[in-house]
Amino acid sequence: MAVAQAVLSAYENALGQFDRAARYIKLEAGMYDILRACKRELTTHFPVRMDDGAIRVFTGYRIQHNLARGPAKGGIRYYPKVNLDEVRALAMWMTWKCAVVNIPFGGAKGGVACDAKSMSLAELERLTRRFTSEISLLLGPERDILAPDMYTNAQVMGWMMDTYSMNKGYSVPGVVTGKPLSIGGSRGRVDATGRGCFYIIMEAARVLDLDLLSSTVSVQGFGNAGISVASRMHELGSKVIAVSDSSGGVINQRGLNIRELIRHKTETGSVVGFPDTESCSPTDVLEIPCDVLIPAAMENQVTGDNAERVRAKLVAECANGPLTLEADDILHEKGVFLLPDILANAGGVVVSYFEWVQNLQELFWKEDHIHQQLREIMSGAFARVYEKAQLLDVDMRTAAMAVAISTVQEATMMRGIFP
Ligand code: GLU
Numbered sequence: 001m002a003v004a005q006a007v008l009s010a011y012e013n014a015l016g017q018f019d020r021a022a023r024y025i026k027l028e029a030g031m032y033d034i035l036r037a038c039k040r041e042l043t044t045h046f047p048v049r050m051d052d053g054a055i056r057v058f059t060g061y062r063i064q065h066n067l068a069r070g071p072a073k074g075g076i077r078y079y080p081k082v083n084l085d086e087v088r089a090l091a092m093w094m095t096w097k098c099a100v101v102n103i104p105f106g107g108a109k110g111g112v113a114c115d116a117k118s119m120s121l122a123e124l125e126r127l128t129r130r131f132t133s134e135i136s137l138l139l140g141p142e143r144d145i146l147a148p149d150m151y152t153n154a155q156v157m158g159w160m161m162d163t164y165s166m167n168k169g170y171s172v173p174g175v176v177t178g179k180p181l182s183i184g185g186s187r188g189r190v191d192a193t194g195r196g197c198f199y200i201i202m203e204a205a206r207v208l209d210l211d212l213l214s215s216t217v218s219v220q221g222f223g224n225a226g227i228s229v230a231s232r233m234h235e236l237g238s239k240v241i242a243v244s245d246s247s248g249g250v251i252n253q254r255g256l257n258i259r260e261l262i263r264h265k266t267e268t269g270s271v272v273g274f275p276d277t278e279s280c281s282p283t284d285v286l287e288i289p290c291d292v293l294i295p296a297a298m299e300n301q302v303t304g305d306n307a308e309r310v311r312a313k314l315v316a317e318c319a320n321g322p323l324t325l326e327a328d329d330i331l332h333e334k335g336v337f338l339l340p341d342i343l344a345n346a347g348g349v350v351v352s353y354f355e356w357v358q359n360l361q362e363l364f365w366k367e368d369h370i371h372q373q374l375r376e377i378m379s380g381a382f383a384r385v386y387e388k389a390q391l392l393d394v395d396m397r398t399a400a401m402a403v404a405i406s407t408v409q410e411a412t413m414m415r416g417i418f419p
Contacts, residue, residue: 008324008325009085009086009089010085010086010089010090010299010300010321011085011086011088011089011092012085013089013299013300013321013324013325014088014089014092014093014321015036016325017325017397017401018035018036018092018401018405020325020397020398020401021397021398021401021402021405022405024392024394024398024402025402025405025406025409027405027409028409028413030417031409031412034412035066035405035408035409035412038063038064038065038088038091038092039064039065039066039067040063040064040138041061041063041064041084041088042061042062042063042135042138043059043060043061043084044059044060044061044131044134044135045057045058045059046058046060046130046131046134047130048123048126048127048130049126050123051120051122051123058112058113058114058127058131059112059113060082060110060111060112060113060131060134060135061082061083061084061087061109061110061111061112062076062087062108062109062110062135062138062144063084063087063088063091063108063109063110064091064106064107064108064138064144065088065091065092065094065095065106065107065108065109066092066095066106066107066408067106068106068408068411068412068415069095069098069099069104069105069106069407069408069411070098070103070104070105070106071105071106071140071141071142071143071144071145072105072106072107072108072138072143072144072145073094073098073105073106073107073108073144073145073147073349073352073353074090074091074094074107074108074109074110074146074147074149074349075090075109075110075146075147075148075149075152075178075348076109076110076111076112076131076146076147076148076149076152076156076160077090077109077110077111077112077149077150077151077152078111078112078114078116078124078127078150078151078152078156079111079113079114079116079150079151080113080114080115081113082111082112082113082114083113086111086299087109087110087111089299089321090109090111090149090320090321091107091108091109092107093107093109093320093321093341093342094106094107094108094109094349095107095404095408096342096400096401096404096405096408097341097342097343097345097346097349097404098346098349099403099404099405099407099408100342100343100346100381100384100385100400100403100404100407101343101346101349101350101377101378101380101381102377102380102381102407103349103350103353103377104353105145105349105353108144109149110135110146111149112127112131114127116151116152117151124156125159128156128159128160128163129159129162129163132146132159132160132163132164133163133167136163136164136167139164139175140172140175141172141174141175141356141359141360145174145175145176145177145352145356146160146175146176146177147176147177147178147348147349147352148178148224150223150298153178153224154178154179154180154185154190155180157176157177157178157179157180157185158179158180158183160175160176161173161175161176161179161183161184164176171183171184173359174356174359174360177189177351177352177353177355177356178190178348178352178355179355184355184358184359185355186351186352186354186355186358186364186365186370187364187365187366187367187370188351188354188367188370188371188374189348189351189352189354189355190224190228191224191228191231192228192347192348192350192351192352192370192374193224193225193228193229193318193345193347193348194224194225194226194227194228194229194230194231194232194296194318194347195228195229195232195347195371195374196344196345196346196347196348196350196351196374196378197225197228197229197294197296197316197318197339197344197345197347198228198229198232198233198236199347199374199375199378199379199382200316200339200343200344200347200378200381200382201229201233201292201294201314201316201339201344203378203379203382203383203386204314204316204337204339204382205314207386208313208314208337210291210292210313210314212233212236212237212238212292213236213237213238215238215239215290215291215292216238216239216240216241216255216289216290216291216292217230217233217238217239217240217241217290217291217292217293217294218240218241218242218243218285218286218288218290218292218293218294218312219240219242219243219244219285219294219296219318220244220249220282220283220285220286220293220294220295220296220297220301220319220322221244221245221295221296221297221298221318221319222243222244222245222261222265222271222296223245223296223297225296225318225319225345225348226243226245226294226296226297226318227258227262227265229294229296229316229318230243230258230261230294231258231259231262233292233294234255234256234257234258234259238291238292239254239255240255240256240258241253241254241255241256241288241290242256242280242284242285242288242290243256243258243261243271243285244271244280244281244282244283244284244285244297245265245270245271245272245282245297246270246282246297247269247270247271247272247282248270248271248272248279248280248281248282249271249272249279249280249281249282249284249285250271250272250273250274250277250278250279250280251277251278251279251280251284251285251288252276252277252278256274256277260274261274282297283301283306286301286302286306286309286310287306287309287310287311288311289311289312290311290312291312291313291314292312292313292314292315292316293310293312293314293315293316294315294316294318295315295317295318295319295322295323296318296319297319297322298319298320298321298322299319299320299321299322300321300322300324301319301322301323302315302322302323302324302327302331303323303324303326303327304324304326304327304330306327307323307326307327307330307331308330308334310327310330310331310334310336312336313336313337314336314337314339315331315336315337315338315339316339316344317338317339317340317341317344317345318341318344318345319341319345320341320345321341322341323338328395328397332395337396338395338396338397339396340396340397340400340401342400342401342404343381343382343385343396343400346378346381347374347378350374350377350378351370351374354370354373354374384403385399385400385403386399388400388402388403
């Protein structure tokens with residue numbers, strides 16, 4: 001996907017978001033530097049034997065941003081462009097995300113620079129097991145807990161859990177969330193990010209007086225999160241008029257049948273070529289006139305270059321970091337209501353938290369119970385952020401960041417500085 005040259009890195013963007021919100025909070029001495037820094041950063045270069053017998057060296061990262069509120073939590077992504085600065089930003093966002101929804105975790109993220117799509121299952125397994133071994137000195141259910149992210153899934157989590165457990169000598173399900181159900185995964189985890197985003201959109205629609213049943217929706221990204229949020233909106237009765245993935249996009253002003261579109265993507269590998277649609281580029285769906293725009297792909301998609309052309313009333317960031325600071329300003333000027341990532345996509349880590357609790361208790365919850373608890377947490381978080389936005393007269397991102405930073409500051413102050 002084309003991204004303009006002048007765009008800030010995800011980390012510069014994350015720091016800029018922090019600085020904007022920090023103006024509204026009384027930060028205690030030293031707190032500015034503590035909260036902006038990533039606590040631990042591990043880079044590893046490790047060999048993997050490929051199917052043709054060749055050895056390739058891959059680079060991976062695990063970064064823990066802040067541990068004041070509990071063990072580190074965050075996903076692992078497999079993507080060719082993964083780099084230190086991107087992982088730093090994603091780790092920092094996890095800290096704020098866990099604080100906004102008030103679950104007892106710090107923030108972390110990891111990734112391996114690789115093209116998972118072009119690797120065989122056996123190669124992916126060897127890469128996953130070696131990477132997990134390399135970072136295992138940081139891991140543990142009470143230290144650092146892994147989860148899926150871009151191009152990793154339940155199977156990859158299963159290998160991670162097994163690798164860690166083999167070295168311990170017994171099963172440790174709580175070191176990874178997003179696992180398959182058969183080895184201690186949670187019901188409702190697969191679609192949790194999209195479901196959480198859907199709950200937040202419903203809360204926003206209520207305060208904006210937007211009727212979702214007669215609303216049009218456009219979704220960028222048709223991976224785990226995009227599929228789930230598009231399905232929920234479609235089931236509710238909204239018209240999902242445009243969807244794209246990394247290969248291209250499809251548009252039908254009468255509304256796309258999302259169930260059929262999922263089938264098409266499973267069969268062909270992309271949404272492209274879905275019958276009765278007009279095709280477009282992956283980023284065109286960001287500019288289509290609609291009520292609700294859901295960027296569910298990746299960072300830096302709505303920038304100073306295209307934000308002016310966004311024609312939605314509501315933007316819900318189902319991806320991490322899809323809007324740059326410049327885009328925030330432009331959308332704010334245009335009167336677009338923004339649901340920031342650390343609130344809108346927190347459903348995934350909330351159900352990860354449920355999974356971790358179930359693993360520690362060895363007691364499993366019913367799906368209804370998961371949905372209901374998730375909804376309660378998401379609605380509560382929306383209410384806190386919305387109230388803060390009204391109080392400070394700021395946009396929802398600044399409000400969410402202010403809530404999060406205050407929460408982490410409070411924890412840091414209560415613990416004190418060691419020694
Ligand atoms: N990767 C997801 C995120 O960015 C989930 C993280 C987790 O469940 O720990 O929020």
